[in-house]
Amino acid sequence: MAPRAALLLAAALLAAAAAAPRAAATGVFQVRRRFAAGGGGGNISALRAHDSSRRGRLLATADVPLGGLGLPTDTGLYYTEIRLGTPPKRYYVQVDTGSDLLWVNCITCDRCPRKSGIGIDLTLFDPKSSSSSKAVSCDQEFCSATYGGKLPGCKANVPCEYSVMYGDGSSTTGFFVTDALEYDQVSGDGKTQLANASVTFGCGAQQGGDLGSTDEALDGIIGFGQSNTSMLSQLAAAGKVKKIFAHCLDTVNGGGIFAIGDVVHPKVKTTPMIPNMPHYNVNLESIDVGGTKLQLPAHVFETGGKKGTIVDSGTTLTYLPEVVFKSLMLAVFNKHQDITFHDVQDFLCFKYPGSVDDGFPTITFHFEGDLPLHVYPHDYFFQNGNDVYCVGFQDGALQSKDGKDTVLLGDVVLSNKLVVYDLENEVIGWTDYNSAPLPLKLRMTRPAQHILSIHTISPPDGDFTGTSPWFCCC
Numbered sequence: 001m002a003p004r005a006a007l008l009l010a011a012a013l014l015a016a017a018a019a020a021p022r023a024a025a026t027g028v029f030q031v032r033r034r035f036a037a038g039g040g041g042g043n044i045s046a047l048r049a050h051d052s053s054r055r056g057r058l059l060a061t062a063d064v065p066l067g068g069l070g071l072p073t074d075t076g077l078y079y080t081e082i083r084l085g086t087p088p089k090r091y092y093v094q095v096d097t098g099s100d101l102l103w104v105n106c107i108t109c110d111r112c113p114r115k116s117g118i119g120i121d122l123t124l125f126d127p128k129s130s131s132s133s134k135a136v137s138c139d140q141e142f143c144s145a146t147y148g149g150k151l152p153g154c155k156a157n158v159p160c161e162y163s164v165m166y167g168d169g170s171s172t173t174g175f176f177v178t179d180a181l182e183y184d185q186v187s188g189d190g191k192t193q194l195a196n197a198s199v200t201f202g203c204g205a206q207q208g209g210d211l212g213s214t215d216e217a218l219d220g221i222i223g224f225g226q227s228n229t230s231m232l233s234q235l236a237a238a239g240k241v242k243k244i245f246a247h248c249l250d251t252v253n254g255g256g257i258f259a260i261g262d263v264v265h266p267k268v269k270t271t272p273m274i275p276n277m278p279h280y281n282v283n284l285e286s287i288d289v290g291g292t293k294l295q296l297p298a299h300v301f302e303t304g305g306k307k308g309t310i311v312d313s314g315t316t317l318t319y320l321p322e323v324v325f326k327s328l329m330l331a332v333f334n335k336h337q338d339i340t341f342h343d344v345q346d347f348l349c350f351k352y353p354g355s356v357d358d359g360f361p362t363i364t365f366h367f368e369g370d371l372p373l374h375v376y377p378h379d380y381f382f383q384n385g386n387d388v389y390c391v392g393f394q395d396g397a398l399q400s401k402d403g404k405d406t407v408l409l410g411d412v413v414l415s416n417k418l419v420v421y422d423l424e425n426e427v428i429g430w431t432d433y434n435s436a437p438l439p440l441k442l443r444m445t446r447p448a449q450h451i452l453s454i455h456t457i458s459p460p461d462g463d464f465t466g467t468s469p470w471f472c473c474c
Contacts, residue, residue, distance in 0.1 A: 079218050080258075083182040084201075085130030091219040092120050095258060097247075097421070098279060098314040100225035101162070103202030106174060110206045113217035122219055125203055127177050132198075136160040136176035142200050143176065146229055162202055171208040176200055181231070199234050225279070226423055232260065243423040247313060248433055249415040268420045270429030271367040274303055280421065282428055283368035284309040284407055287324070289331035290361030299405075300324055307405045311428060313419070315410035318380075319396040322404065328393060332360060332380075349390040356381050356389060365413070374432060375413045382412075 079094050084104065091104050105112040107126040116122055127133040136142055136159070138151050143160035151160075159175040178200045204220065223230050224245055228237070236243040245260045274281040284301055287294045300321055302308070320328065329348075333339060336359070339350045352359065356377040363380060365373040381389040392412035397404040418433035 080222065082222065084125060085179050086132040087130075088180065088182040088196075089123055089125070089129075091123055091125065093220045093222040094218050094314075095224070096221050096314045097224045098312045099221060099223035100227040100230045101202050102199065102220070102222045102231045103162075103172065103174065103204050104220035105207065106203040106205050109174075109204055111212040112204060112207050113212060116217040117215040118217070120218075122217060125219075127179070127203065130179055133177055133179040136178055136200055142178075142229075146176075172202075172204055172206070172211055174203045174205040177203045197235055197238060197240055199231055200229075201231070224421075232423075244421065246418060246420040247414075248418045249313065249411055263418070263420050266418060266431055266433060268418060268429040268431050269369070269371050270420070270422065270425075270427035271369045271371040273426045273428055274308070275426065277308075280311040280428060281308050282311060284365060285368060286366045287328065288364050288366070289328065292331065294324075294327045294331060296324060296327060300407075309407040309409065311409050311414070311419070313411060313414055315408055316412065317392050317394050318410050318412045319394045319406070319408040321407065322395050322397040324407070325393060325395040325397075328363065329391070332363070336360075344384060344388075344390060347384075347390040349384060349388055351387050352389055353387050365409075371429065373409075373413060373417075373430060379415055380412055 079092050082091050082093055083089065084091055093102070093104065104125045105122070107124045107128075109124060112124065113122060127135065137156065138154035138158045138160045139156055140160065143154075144150050146160070146162075161173070161175045163173040164171060178198060180196045181199045182194055182196045202220075224232055227233065232241070232243060232245065235241045241260050242262055244262050245258070246263050247258045271282050274283065281303065283303065286301075287296065299307070300323065339352070341348055341350050343349070360377040360381070362377070363375040365375070367373065380392045382392055384390050396406060396408065414430070416433065417430045419428070419430045421428055
C-alpha cells in the first residue's frame with residue numbers, strides 16, 4: 001500500500017434535519033485509493049482507458065449507468081468498504097457521483113470477477129445467507145418508482161429486475177433486494193459504534209465487458225446520483241441523513257474527504273442545477289484565461305440533448321468541445337511559442353524547467369449565479385517525469401462522438417476544492433480549499449450529542465486514528 005498520506009479519504013454520514021422525531025445517526029465510511037500512488041507514465045494508458053469507458057457509460061445512458069480522485073499518472077480512483085446482510089459481510093464498492101444505484105455482484109453471477117488485480121478480497125452477495133434479505137418483487141413500490149409505473153406482465157412474487165447496457169459495450173444485469181446496511185455511527189464521546197439501516201440495492205447476476213474484468217475489479221458501485229434509487233435518497237427518505245454531500249479531492253497531500261451533511265464552514269457559493277437532467281448539469285456562461293475572456297460561439301454554452309456542462313468526480317480528466325479546447329490551448333500557451341510538444345500515449349506533453357504556476361495563466365470557468373471555478377496550472381497540468389508536464393484537458397471530439405459538444409468537468413478541475421452537492425435545494429457549489437491544514441465544519445442535528453471525528457485511513461487492516469469535535473479534515 002502507498003504511504004498513509006496518499007490513502008486519506010473519509011466519508012461521513014451525518015444527521016437528518018432537526019425536525020426529525022429522533023436524532024439521526026452519524027455514520028462513517030472508510031474510503032481508500034483504488035490504485036497505489038507514485039505510479040509513472042505507465043499508468044497514463046490505464047487512466048485513458050478508464051476515462052474512455054466512463055465517458056461512454058456517462059454519456060450514453062439516461063438513468064442507471066464517483067467517486068474518483070487522483071493524478072492521471074496515479075490513476076487514483078477510490079473505493080469504500082460497506083457491510084451488507086445479517087450477519088454482515090464486507091464489500092468494496094467504487095464511490096461514484098455519476099451514477100445512482102448501489103449494486104454488488106451476486107452469488108449466482110455469470111462472468112463476475114472472482115479476484116481483483118488491486119489486492120483486495122472480493123465477496124459475492126448471497127441473499128440466502130442473510131436472514132434479513134428480502135427479494136423486491138415487480139409489484140412493490142420501489143420497482144414501480146424506479147420504472148415510472150407498474151411493469152407490463154408483472155405478477156406477484158416476480159423479481160424486480162434491472163438491466164443496463166453502456167456505451168462502451170459493458171453491461172450489468174440483476175435484480176433488486178432489500179437488506180441491512182451496517183455502518184459506523186459516531187457517538188457523543190468521539191468513538192464509533194455499529195448502526196444499520198434498511199436499503200434496497202442491486203444484486204448483480206451478470207456482468208459484461210469491462211465490468212467482468214479482474215484487472216481493476218471491485219464488488220460493485222455505490223452511486224451518489226440524484227434518483228430515488230440511490231442509497232443517499234433512501235437514507236434521506238428514512239430520516240437518517242440530509243440529502244447533501246460534499247467532497248474535497250486533495251492532489252497536493254493525497255486523499256481527501258467525502259462527507260454527507262450540511263457544510264457550514266467554509267462558506268460555499270452555489271449555482272443552480274439544471275432540473276430534470278440525469279447527471280449533475282450546470283449552466284456554464286463563459287471562460288477566461290489569465291483574466292481575458294475567450295471569444296466562443298454561443299452554442300458552446302447551450303444545454304439540452306448531448307450539449308451542456310456536467311460535473312463528475314468519477315472522471316479524472318476534463319473534456320471540452322473542439323472549439324473550446326483549441327481556443328483554450330492557444331490562450332494557455334500564448335506566451336510560450338518556443339515550447340516543443342511531444343506525444344506521450346496520446347497526451348499533449350512538453351518539457352518545462354520552471355514553476356508552471358509562475359509561468360502559465362489561471363483558467364476561470366464562470367457559471368450562472370456569478371460563481372467562478374478557478375483552475376490553476378498545477379491542476380490542469382500533471383507531471384510525468386522530471387520537468388515533463390502533460391495537459392489534463394482533452395478534446396472531446398477526438399474521444400467520443402456522443403461527447404463532442406459536452407463540457408465534462410472531472411477531477412482535474414475539481415481537485416483541491418470543496419465541492420458541495422445540495423440536492424435538497426438543487427444547487428452545486430465550490431470554493432478553493434486546500435483542506436489539509438483547515439477544518440471542515442458540518443451542521444449536525446444535535447451537536448451536543450454527536451461528534452464528527454477526523455479520520456486518517458491506514459492500510460486495510462488498520463484503525464481510524466485521531467478525533468476532533470465537529471470537524472472532518474482531508
